[in-house]
Amino acid sequence: MKEHLSCSHKNVAPCAKVPDNVKEEISAYMKKTTTVKHLQQQQFDERVDQGAYFGSESGKGSSSTIHNRGARGPMDQYMTTEGADRGEADIIPAGGTREGRRQVCMDIGRFFFENAIPFNVATSPAYFSMMRSVGLYGRGLKAPSMYELRTWILKEELQNTERTIGEIKRTWIETGVTIMSDGWSDMKSRSLINILVNNPYGTVFLRSVEASDEVKNATFIFNLLDGVIEEIGEQLVVQVVTDNASAYKAAGLMLMEKRTHLYWTPCAAHCIDLILEDLGDLPQHKSALVRAKKITKFIYNHSWVLSLMRKFSKKEIIRPATTRYVHIFYIVNHSNCMFIVLTFGHCRFATSYLTLQSLMEVRQPLEAMFTSTEWLNSAWGKKSEGKEIRKIILNDKFWATVTYAILSTRPLVQVLRLVDAEKKPAMGFIYNSMDEAKELIAHNLGGEEASYREIWDIIDARWEVQLHRHLHAAAYYLNPQFQYSEKKSSNPEVKLGLYHCMERLIPEQADRELADLQLVLFRNKEGFFGLNAAKTTISKRSPGIINLVNAIHFIQYSEF
Numbered sequence: 001m002k003e004h005l006s007c008s009h010k011n012v013a014p015c016a017k018v019p020d021n022v023k024e025e026i027s028a029y030m031k032k033t034t035t036v037k038h039l040q041q042q043q044f045d046e047r048v049d050q051g052a053y054f055g056s057e058s059g060k061g062s063s064s065t066i067h068n069r070g071a072r073g074p075m076d077q078y079m080t081t082e083g084a085d086r087g088e089a090d091i092i093p094a095g096g097t098r099e100g101r102r103q104v105c106m107d108i109g110r111f112f113f114e115n116a117i118p119f120n121v122a123t124s125p126a127y128f129s130m131m132r133s134v135g136l137y138g139r140g141l142k143a144p145s146m147y148e149l150r151t152w153i154l155k156e157e158l159q160n161t162e163r164t165i166g167e168i169k170r171t172w173i174e175t176g177v178t179i180m181s182d183g184w185s186d187m188k189s190r191s192l193i194n195i196l197v198n199n200p201y202g203t204v205f206l207r208s209v210e211a212s213d214e215v216k217n218a219t220f221i222f223n224l225l226d227g228v229i230e231e232i233g234e235q236l237v238v239q240v241v242t243d244n245a246s247a248y249k250a251a252g253l254m255l256m257e258k259r260t261h262l263y264w265t266p267c268a269a270h271c272i273d274l275i276l277e278d279l280g281d282l283p284q285h286k287s288a289l290v291r292a293k294k295i296t297k298f299i300y301n302h303s304w305v306l307s308l309m310r311k312f313s314k315k316e317i318i319r320p321a322t323t324r325y326v327h328i329f330y331i332v333n334h335s336n337c338m339f340i341v342l343t344f345g346h347c348r349f350a351t352s353y354l355t356l357q358s359l360m361e362v363r364q365p366l367e368a369m370f371t372s373t374e375w376l377n378s379a380w381g382k383k384s385e386g387k388e389i390r391k392i393i394l395n396d397k398f399w400a401t402v403t404y405a406i407l408s409t410r411p412l413v414q415v416l417r418l419v420d421a422e423k424k425p426a427m428g429f430i431y432n433s434m435d436e437a438k439e440l441i442a443h444n445l446g447g448e449e450a451s452y453r454e455i456w457d458i459i460d461a462r463w464e465v466q467l468h469r470h471l472h473a474a475a476y477y478l479n480p481q482f483q484y485s486e487k488k489s490s491n492p493e494v495k496l497g498l499y500h501c502m503e504r505l506i507p508e509q510a511d512r513e514l515a516d517l518q519l520v521l522f523r524n525k526e527g528f529f530g531l532n533a534a535k536t537t538i539s540k541r542s543p544g545i546i547n548l549v550n551a552i553h554f555i556q557y558s559e560f
Contacts, residue, residue, distance in 0.1 A: 002026055047125040048132070168202045175199045176238040179228055183216070183243070191216070195228055218250035225255060229262070238505065239263040239471065243270045261505055263471055268419040268430055272412055275462045276349040279409060279455065288401040289352050291392050292359055295366075298389045305380055312372070313365035318351065318358040350416055353409045356402050366393050407444035408455050411437035431476035434463055435489070470504075473497025480538045483523065 006026040007014035015023075108131075112119065121127060134141060144153060180196040180203075191214075195206040206228065214220050221242075229237050240255060242248040244266040252264025279285055296319045299305050359366075369375060370390040380386040392398050415433045419426040426433075438456055445451040477498045482488055498519075506512045521527040528534060 002030055006030055044125065048128045050125075164202075165204055168199070168204055171201045172197075172199055172232075172236050175201075177232065177236050179225065179232070179237060179240045181221075181225060181240070181242045181248070183211075193224065195224075197232065216247060218247045218254065221247055221251035222254045225251060226258065229255070229259060234259055234261065237262045239265050241265050241267055243267045244274065261507060263469070263501075263504070265469055265471060268426065269416060271462055272416045272419065273349050275412060275459055276353060276409060276416075278458045278462065279412075280349055280352065282454070282458075284401045285405045285408075288356060288398070288405045291398055292355050292402065293352075295359065295389055295392060296355060298385065302380065304378070305386075308374060308378075309366070309369055312369040313362045315358065315362050315365075317362060318354045350413055353405065353413055356405050357410070360399070360402055360406060363399060370394060404445075408441055408452075411440040411444075412459070427472065428475040428479035428482075431472040431494075432479075432482055432489075434459075470497035470500040474501040478522075484525070484538055 003010045004012045004015050005018050005022060007018065007023055008027070008030075111117070112121070176199065178198045180198055182194045182196070183191070184194070185191055190210055191212045193209045193211050193216075195209065197204045197206050209224060211220070225240055225242075229240070237259070239262060240252060242252060242264070249264075249266065252266075256262065256264050280289055296317050299309055299317065300319060370393045375381045375386075375390070378386075381390070415430070415437050418429060418433055438459060441455055442449075442452040445455070473494045474497045476482055476489070477494050502512050502515055506515060522529050525535065
C-alpha cells in the first residue's frame with residue numbers, strides 16, 4: 001500500500017488518484033524509515049566489529065590469509081581440507097551453498113536446543129562476532145575445549161577487560177565521574193551494596209560490599225561512600241547517586257557538607273516510581289489498579305480461562321510485578337569471571353500502570369470472551385468468582401477509571417523510560433521532560449486546573465523536594481537542543497542552577513570567570529558554536545559526548 005501511494009513503481013502499480021501532498025508525505029516517511037533501519041544496522045555492525053578479536057583491524061595476524069585458507073571453489077565440494085586429520089575432513093555438501101548453509105544452521109540450532117540456550121542469545125553482537133570469526137578461519141578449526149575456555153581463554157579475556165577498564169579510568173580526569181550506589185539482596189538473602197563509577201566512556205564496577213551485619217543508617221552509608229570518594233580522588237567526583245531512602249538522603253547531605261565540590265543526587269527512576277506509588281493511592285487510580293490486578297490474577301491462575309483468552313486475543317496482559325532495571329557493567333574479578341549482571345533501580349509501581357495500558361488494548365477481546373457462549377456455558381461462567389470478573393469487564397465505569405489512570409500517568413512512564421534508557425544520557429533532558437509530562441497530563445485531563453491540580457501537587461511533592469536539583473537545571477541550560485530552542489524556558493531557576501553548579505564545581509575564581517565568558521559564546525552561537533557543523537547537528541548530537549552531568553567540570557580542562 002505504501003509503495004502504491006508513493007508511486008515508487010516497486011512491486012505494485014502507482015496510484016493514479018493519490019494527491020501530491022500525500023505522495024510526498026508517504027515518500028518522506030518511507031525514506032526516513034529506511035534511513036533509520038540502515039543506521040541501526042550500521043550501529044549493530046560496529047558493535048560486532050568492536051567486540052571481535054579475530055579478523056578485526058586490531059586483531060593479531062592477517063585475516064585475509066586465514067580467510068583464503070577456507071575459500072571455496074568449484075572443486076571444494078569434492079575435496080577435503082588440506083592437512084586435516086583423517087576422519088575429521090570437512091566436505092561441503094554437493095547441494096551447493098544453500099544446502100550447506102541449511103545443514104550448518106541445523107547444527108547451530110541443535111546446539112541451542114540441546115543446551116537450552118535462550119533464542120535471544122542469537123541477537124547478541126558477540127554471537128555474530130563468534131560466527132564471523134569461525135567463517136574467517138575457514139575449514140579445519142579445532143573448537144576450544146572446556147579446559148581451554150576455563151584457562152587461557154578466560155585469562156586473556158580478563159586481561160582484555162582490564163585494559164578496557166584502564167582506558168576508561170584514564171578518561172576520568174578529563175570528564176570527572178559519577179559514583180553510583182545500589183543496595184540489593186541476593187538469593188541467599190545477603191544484603192549487598194554495589195559501588196559503580198560512571199563517566200561518558202563507560203560504567204565500571206568497583207566493588208560489592210556485604211552489609212548483612214551492618215545497620216544501614218546514615219553514618220554507615222556516609223563512611224562507605226566517603227571512603228570510595230577518597231579512593232578515587234575528590235577532585236574527580238562530580239556527583240554521587242543513590243536511591244531516595246531517608247538514610248541515603250541523610251548520608252548524601254553529609255557528603256555535600258564535607259566534600260564541598262560534589263553533589264548528591266537521588267535516583268531519578270526511583271523518584272518517578274515513588275510518584276507513581278503516590279498516585280496509586282488516589283481513589284480512581286486505586287480502584288482501577290485493584291480490579292485490574294484481580295482480573296489478571298484470575299485469568300493467569302486458571303489455565304482454561306487463559307487458554308480461552310488467547311483464543312480471543314493475540315496480545316498478553318502485562319501482570320503487576322516488581323521489576324528491576326538490569327545492566328551489564330565491566331568487572332574485574334580474579335577468582336570468577338570478568339562480567340557480572342548488576343541491577344540498578346526499582347520499578348515496582350510502573351508495571352501496575354503498564355498493566356492498565358495492556359488491559360485497555362485487549363478490552364474488546366475480553367468483552368467478547370466474557371459474553372461468548374463458550375464462557376457462559378463453562379463451569380467458570382457459573383462460579384461466583386467468574387461472575388465477579390465478568391461484571392468488572394462489562395462495567396463501563398471500570399474502563400473509565402482505567403482511562404483516567406492511563407491519561408494521568410502515561411507521560412510519567414515515558415519519562416521513566418527516558419531515564420532508564422541507555423540511548424542518551426538523561427541528565428540534560430529530565431528538567432524539560434518533567435515539565436512536558438506535567439503539561440501533557442493537564443492536556444489529557446481537559447486543561448481545567450481543577451481536573452489536574454491534585455495530580456500536579458503529588459508530582460511536585462516528590463519532584464520539587466527530591467529530584468528538582470541545580471544539576472538538572474544546569475544540564476538543561478547546557479543542552480544545545482533546549483538552549484537554541486524557541487520554547488526555551490525563561491525561568492530564573494535555570495540560570496540560578498547553572499551558576500550554583502559553577503560555584504560549587506569550579507573552586508577557583510579565575511576559572512569561574514573564564515567559564516562565564518565562554519558561556520556567552522555558547523549562548524550567542526559564537527566561536528566554535530557558530531560554525532555550520534555545530535549548528536546543523538544541534539538536534540542530532542546527544543550532549544552525552546561530554547556528559548552534561550560533568551559539563552561544568554569539563555570547563556576547567558577545555559578552552560572550547
